[in-house]
Amino acid sequence: MIYFDNSATTKIYPEALTTYNKVATDIWGNPSSLHKLGDRASQLLMSSRKQIAGLLGTEVNEIFFTSGGTESNNTAIKGTAIQKREFGKHIITSSVEHASVANAFTALERLGYRVTRLPVDKEGRVNPQDLKNALDKDTTLVSIMGVNNEIGTIQPIEAISEILDNYPNITFHVDNVQAFGKNIWDRVFTPRVDLSSLSAHKYHAPRGIGILYKKTGKMLTPLHDGGGQEKGLRSGTENLPAIAAMAKSMRLLLEQEPENAAREQAIKEKIYHYLKTLPGIEIFSGIDDGFAPHVLCFALTGIRGETLVHTLESHDIYTSTTSACASKTADEASTLVAMHVDDKIATSAIRLSFDASNTMEEADQFIEVFDGIYRHFAKINHLGE
Amino acid sequence: MLNYTEVMVRYGELSTKGKNRKDFINRLAANIQKTLTDFPDLEFHPKHDRLHIVLNGTSFEEVDQRLKKVFGIQTYSPVIKTERTLEAIEKTALSLMQATFKPGMTFKVNTRRSDHHFEYDTNELNSMVGDYLFDHMDGLKAEMKHPDLVLRIEVRLDGVYISNELLQGAGGMPVGTAGKAVMMLSGGIDSPVASYLALKRGVDIEMVHFFSPPYTTDKALAKAKELTGILANYSGKINFIAVPFAEIQETIKEKLPEGYLMTIQRRFMLRLADKIREKRGGKAIFNGESVGQVASQTLDSMMAINDVTTTPVLRPVVTMDKTEIIKLAEDIGTFDLSIMPFEDCCTIFAPPRPKTKPKVDKAREYEARLDVDGLIERAMAGIEITPIYPNQKFLADKSAEDADLL
Numbered sequence: 001m002i003y004f005d006n007s008a009t010t011k012i013y014p015e016a017l018t019t020y021n022k023v024a025t026d027i028w029g030n031p032s033s034l035h036k037l038g039d040r041a042s043q044l045l046m047s048s049r050k051q052i053a054g055l056l057g058t059e060v061n062e063i064f065f066t067s068g069g070t071e072s073n074n075t076a077i078k079g080t081a082i083q084k085r086e087f088g089k090h091i092i093t094s095s096v097e098h099a100s101v102a103n104a105f106t107a108l109e110r111l112g113y114r115v116t117r118l119p120v121d122k123e124g125r126v127n128p129q130d131l132k133n134a135l136d137k138d139t140t141l142v143s144i145m146g147v148n149n150e151i152g153t154i155q156p157i158e159a160i161s162e163i164l165d166n167y168p169n170i171t172f173h174v175d176n177v178q179a180f181g182k183n184i185w186d187r188v189f190t191p192r193v194d195l196s197s198l199s200a201h202k203y204h205a206p207r208g209i210g211i212l213y214k215k216t217g218k219m220l221t222p223l224h225d226g227g228g229q230e231k232g233l234r235s236g237t238e239n240l241p242a243i244a245a246m247a248k249s250m251r252l253l254l255e256q257e258p259e260n261a262a263r264e265q266a267i268k269e270k271i272y273h274y275l276k277t278l279p280g281i282e283i284f285s286g287i288d289d290g291f292a293p294h295v296l297c298f299a300l301t302g303i304r305g306e307t308l309v310h311t312l313e314s315h316d317i318y319t320s321t322t323s324a325c326a327s328k329t330a331d332e333a334s335t336l337v338a339m340h341v342d343d344k345i346a347t348s349a350i351r352l353s354f355d356a357s358n359t360m361e362e363a364d365q366f367i368e369v370f371d372g373i374y375r376h377f378a379k380i381n382h383l384g385e
Numbered sequence: 386m387l388n389y390t391e392v393m394v395r396y397g398e399l400s401t402k403g404k405n406r407k408d409f410i411n412r413l414a415a416n417i418q419k420t421l422t423d424f425p426d427l428e429f430h431p432k433h434d435r436l437h438i439v440l441n442g443t444s445f446e447e448v449d450q451r452l453k454k455v456f457g458i459q460t461y462s463p464v465i466k467t468e469r470t471l472e473a474i475e476k477t478a479l480s481l482m483q484a485t486f487k488p489g490m491t492f493k494v495n496t497r498r499s500d501h502h503f504e505y506d507t508n509e510l511n512s513m514v515g516d517y518l519f520d521h522m523d524g525l526k527a528e529m530k531h532p533d534l535v536l537r538i539e540v541r542l543d544g545v546y547i548s549n550e551l552l553q554g555a556g557g558m559p560v561g562t563a564g565k566a567v568m569m570l571s572g573g574i575d576s577p578v579a580s581y582l583a584l585k586r587g588v589d590i591e592m593v594h595f596f597s598p599p600y601t602t603d604k605a606l607a608k609a610k611e612l613t614g615i616l617a618n619y620s621g622k623i624n625f626i627a628v629p630f631a632e633i634q635e636t637i638k639e640k641l642p643e644g645y646l647m648t649i650q651r652r653f654m655l656r657l658a659d660k661i662r663e664k665r666g667g668k669a670i671f672n673g674e675s676v677g678q679v680a681s682q683t684l685d686s687m688m689a690i691n692d693v694t695t696t697p698v699l700r701p702v703v704t705m706d707k708t709e710i711i712k713l714a715e716d717i718g719t720f721d722l723s724i725m726p727f728e729d730c731c732t733i734f735a736p737p738r739p740k741t742k743p744k745v746d747k748a749r750e751y752e753a754r755l756d757v758d759g760l761i762e763r764a765m766a767g768i769e770i771t772p773i774y775p776n777q778k779f780l781a782d783k784s785a786e787d788a789d790l791l
Contacts, residue, residue, distance in 0.1 A: 019790050039604075040783060047787035247791045 002317045002362045006202075007149055007178060007295060007353035013204040013249050020206055020245040031238050032227065041240055048240075048247040055250050056189070058213055064230045065243050068210035069177040069199030070100040071223075073143075075212055075234065076173040076195040077104040079220030080141045081113055084171070088138030092116045094126045094155070095338040096148050101175050102334070105143070114138070123286060124153040124339050132163050141171045146179035146188030146196075150322040150335040150351060151284045152295025154184060161192035171195060171218060177202055177210075181253045181356070182292050183261035194218045200242065204356075205249040209242035253356060260356035265293035267354050267363040272296060274367050278374055279384030282345055284336065294355060297322060297336075299348035300374065302381040308350050308373070315369045322351050387484050389445040389463040392438040393548065394452065397459035397556050405562075413457040413559040419621045420451045420775075449552070454618050456585050457562075458554030462537070466544045469503065474510070474545050475517040478536055481549045482518055482525075491528030492549075494518075498540040510538060558587030560620040565589045566669040566699070567626075567662040569654065572609040572729045575702055576673030577616060577719035578710050582701035583671045584619045591624040591665060592773075593658045597631035597733065605727040607779035614777035615719050622772050628657055629767040633760050634734045641751045647739040648748050651681050651690040656757075657764055659694045669697040675710065676703055680739040689743040725780075 003011070023044065029037030031045045046060075053060040066072045081091055093105050095117040109115045116134045118126045126144060142164065144155050157174055164172050173195040179188045181203050189196060195218065198211040214220060214233070226235025253260070268287060275281045275298055283298040285291050300308055305321035312319050322335065336346040352366075378384060396413060414431040417438070421427055424447070428439040438448065445463045452461055465481065467473040482492070494515045496507040505513065514536070519525055539546040568583060568590040570576045583590050594609045610625055617623045633653050637646055658670050674682045681690065691698055702710050714720035 022790060036781070040781070043781075043783050044787055044790065047784065048791060051791050244790050251791065 002358075002366060004352040004354060004358070004362075004366070005318045005320045006355035006358075007351065008320055009201050009207075010204045010355055011357065012201075012206060012245075013252055015252060016205050016245040016249040019248045020241045023244045024241040027240065031240060032229065041238075044244060045238055045240055048243045051247045052211065052250060055254055056185075056211075056213065059216060061231075062213055062216055064212045064214055064233050065238060066210045066212050066234055067208050067239075068201070069098070069175070069197050071234075072197030072199070072210050072212040073098070073100040073173075073175055073177075074104050075220060075223050076197060076214075077101060077141065077143055078108065078223060079233075080171045080173065080195070080218075081108050082221040083219050084140035087169070088140045090114045090116070090136060090138035091141040091143070092118065092131065092134050092139060093143045094118045094120060094145065096120050096124050096126075096150070096153075096335040097143070097145055098149055098175060098177065099334075101143055101145065118144075120153075120335075120338050122339055123290060124148050124151050124284070124335050125290065126155060126160075128156050128159040128163055131160055135163075135167060135170070139167070139170055141173065143173040143175065145175040145177075147176070147182070147184070147292040147295075148335055149178045149295075150349075151297040152178075152292040152353075153285075153335075154179075154187060154290055154292055157188045157193070158190055161190040164192055173197075178292065178295075180250075181257055181260070182264070182294055183257050184292060189213075195220075200246040200249065203249055203253050205246040206242045209239055209246050211246075256356060261293045263360070264354040264356070264358065267358055267360060268293060268296045268352075270360070270363045271352065271366060274370075278378075280378060280381065281374075284339070284341070284349065294353055296352040296354075297349055299345045299350070300377060301345060301348060301383065303348055303377050305348050305350045308348070311373050312350075312369070315373075317366060317369060320351050320353075322349050387445075387463075387480060388465065389440060390466040391440055391464045391546075392445065392448060392452070392461055393464055393546075394436040394438065394461040394554070395459045396435065397457055397554065397558070409457065409559060409562055412562050413455070416457065416559050416561070416621065417452070417455055420455055421448060424448065452554065453552075454555055455559075456555050456557035456587065456619060457559035459556060460551050460554055462548040462550055462552065464546050464548040466546050469540070469545055471505065471513065474538060474547065475514055477545075477547050478514050478538070478549075479518060479521050481547060482522060482534070482536065485534060485549055486522065486525070488524050490533040491526045491531075492518075492534040492536060493527055493529055493532040494536045494538065496538040496540070500540050500542045503540045510540070514538065555585070555619070557585035560584050560587055561589045563587035563589075565591070565665070565667045566671055567591050567593050567658050567665070567667045569658050569670065569672040570594050570609055570613065570625075571673065572605060572612060572723065572727070573673070574707075574714050574720065574723040575675060575678075575710055577612050577723060578705075578713045578717070579671055579673035579701040580616050581619060581713070581717050581719075583699070584616065588669075588671070589620070590671060591626060591661075591667070593626050593628060593661055595628050595630040595654055595657075596729075597629070597634055600631060600634070600733045601729060602727055604725075604780065605729050608722060608725055608727055609729075610771065610773055610779040611777070612719055612722055613773045614775065614779070615717070615722065617773055617775040617777070619717075622774050625771045625773045626661055627769045627771070628661070628764055630654070630657075630764065633764060636755060636760060638734055640754055643736045644738065644740045645743060645748060645751050646734060646736045647681050648686060648689050648743040649752055650734065651686070652693045652748060652752065653757075653760070653764075655690055655698070656693045656761060659696050660761065660765060661768070662696060669699050670694070671699045671701065673702055674700045675705055675707070678707065680741045683741045685742040686740075689745045689748045692745050692748065 029041040031042040053063050105115050118130050171194045174193050176196045177199045194215045196213040200209040201207045222233050224235045280301040285297045424443045426441040430437040467477045494511045496510040536549040566588050568580050570592040596606045613625050
């Protein structure tokens with residue numbers, strides 16, 4: 001089996017699962033309980049938070065646990081917009097965000113907020129100048145993703161940070177669900193970033209757990225009110241087994257981060273250069289440092305993405321039509337549409353997404369299998385004639 | 386890493402004379418040996434003005450960590466013993482200088498000979514070793530009056546002893562030379578600092594801690610014990626005397642007017658501390674009070690509370706600002722533990738509006754309504770004494786298990 005769909009989810013590390021089981025079995029007290037079972041759980045919660053803060057280079061009290069990327073994004077965006085509604089109702093995002101950001105903005109738009117969606121160029125990247133022009137006195141929030149989930153574009157977070165340095169009152173959120181562990185962290189998690197979202201199952205931890213980084217001093221209206229956990233920002237009994245497992249998988253992943261990222265980049269380049277030789281293939285991801293090392297998005301003209309995914313699946317190779325989250329509901333990839341890619345080609349796009357567990361041998365095998373598939377479809381569609 | 390062969394320890398407070406001086410030296414030697422007791426290879430040679438510790442292969446770094454905390458040591462130096470040849474002296478001098486010299490520093494060579502038959506005299510050695518160093522190191526600068534580094538070479542019959550580091554000791558007096566006392570330890574920031582200062586003046590203290598289950602938790606007690614474990618680094622073992630205090634607090638709360646709850650509670654604490662002191666042969670009571678910090682620490686309060694005993698009640702931090710106390714608490718390593726939020730018995734029965742100017746007469750008058758002797762007797766019957774050793778832990782520390790899981 002070759003699993004090239006790591007942007008959808010990753011396989012849990014056995015070590016993280018062991019931690020999950022041990023904690024669920026032995027340290028099952030509620031961290032809020034006063035007795036020693038609660039005390040033990042509360043200690044482990046603190047140790048996990050400390051370790052994660054250390055790995056991300058933040059303060060311990062800036063790490064908040066959520067149920068995942070979708071919740072982190074919703075809390076960051078709605079929480080900021082609501083909190084700051086008296087200061088302005090203009091909020092800015094890009095036109096290539098993940099659904100959990102894009103739809104949160106749409107929801108706020110229905111409530112009367114004014115939304116600016118920044119366009120992107122043909123590489124799927126926003127222009128910082130467009131952002132600068134969009135800012136006005138009512139702007140309270142800017143939310144731009146770190147790495148695009150469909151084609152892997154790294155957004156110019158550093159340049160945007162420089163612009164926003166002059167607007168300290170605007171909250172800057174970066175959805176970094178796709179950016180962690182890819183050796184680009186400093187570029188997408190600048191000191192100007194106020195809020196940032198992470199999702200554990202994208203880095204070999206269980207589902208149902210994620211992180212919202214919130215810079216000290218930034219105020220958010222919570223979406224979940226209740227018992228006041230996570231300093232009142234996210235009530236609900238802490239998912240300690242998942243939190244501890246996440247802390248473990250993050251540590252393990254970062255131990256080999258540069259080597260892993262280099263290997264992912266090598267796999268991507270190898271397949272990229274191969275695809276470049278084929279007539280009728282359009283590649284949307286670049287191999288330069290404007291793109292994350294782990295995403296390769298391309299289209300085979302005339303063949304629907306879905307068809308290609310299933311054909312590869314029959315050879316035990318797992319990929320996806322651009323974003324797995326939307327791929328069952330929408331035919332078109334929103335990022336490609338925003339890039340003004342022709343509808344016909346956009347529906348043909350598939351995404352390969354790599355990870356630390358992939359090997360160069362898998363790249364070779366993929367090329368071998370794909371070559372057969374390509375020749376078959378090329379013949380039918382008269383490609384290269 | 387340099388292979389130090391021994392450590393030379395210089396005593397503090399040289400003004401001490403006569404028998405006191407002898408006690409001082411004996412006590413210091415004993416304290417040093419006690420703190421290093423788990424290094425079996427060390428040899429100790431106390432002399433009238435200093436003490437030599439022969440390392441016999443033990444790492445100096447570990448010995449250094451312990452010596453830093455022994456009161457009565459003024460300074461100490463790690464030393465390398467070499468053969469009595471010029472070559473050996475020069476080589477050792479160079480490696481010491483290379484390990485400690487930083488650009489911009491000045492130095493001088495200071496030779497002493499106790500063996501006057503050695504082939505070179507002090508001046509010759511000074512200049513030869515100095516020349517050798519200049520030839521083999523860049524950026525050296527000699528300075529006779531106030532050099533940053535002094536390379537000391539001591540020629541003795543059995544070898545040549547070379548050192549160039551002068552490390553500051555903790556100063557003060559060897560613990561035990563000033564006699565015994567009890568210390569009223571709460572678990573807050575001030576009383577551990579007061580304990581440290583008492584130890585520094587050579588007082589051998591035993592901790593008296595009041596606890597009130599179920600009003601106070603096991604954790605509050607464990608915290609006070611763990612603080613004692615940190616302080617024991619400066620003295621070796623410290624006895625921790627836990628005094629049950631709930632019955633007294635409940636009785637006072639039930640029977641006396643609110644404004645005097647705090648004053649009368651403190652009078653009971655002092656009485657109990659004094660009783661324990663008497664039993665255990667102490668000569669004073671120490672506490673962590675600082676003038677005006679809280680209601681119980683106004684001069685009026687101190688007077689109304691102190692009324693129960695004529696034993697000296699000594700308050701090492703009495704005139705220190707909170708910030709100064711915190712600074713010291715951080716330096717001695719008790720601060721982080723002190724601020725852990727477990728309620729101690731001083732806060733649980735604190736009245737909302739305690740009298741800041743209680744009257745002695747009133748306090749006596751109210752107290753007369755209680756069975757003071759009975760209450761004291763029952764509390765004394767319930768005391769528990771625990772010997773606590775350096776760095777002993779009492780709060781469940783699961784960081785190793787956490788590290789394994791994470």
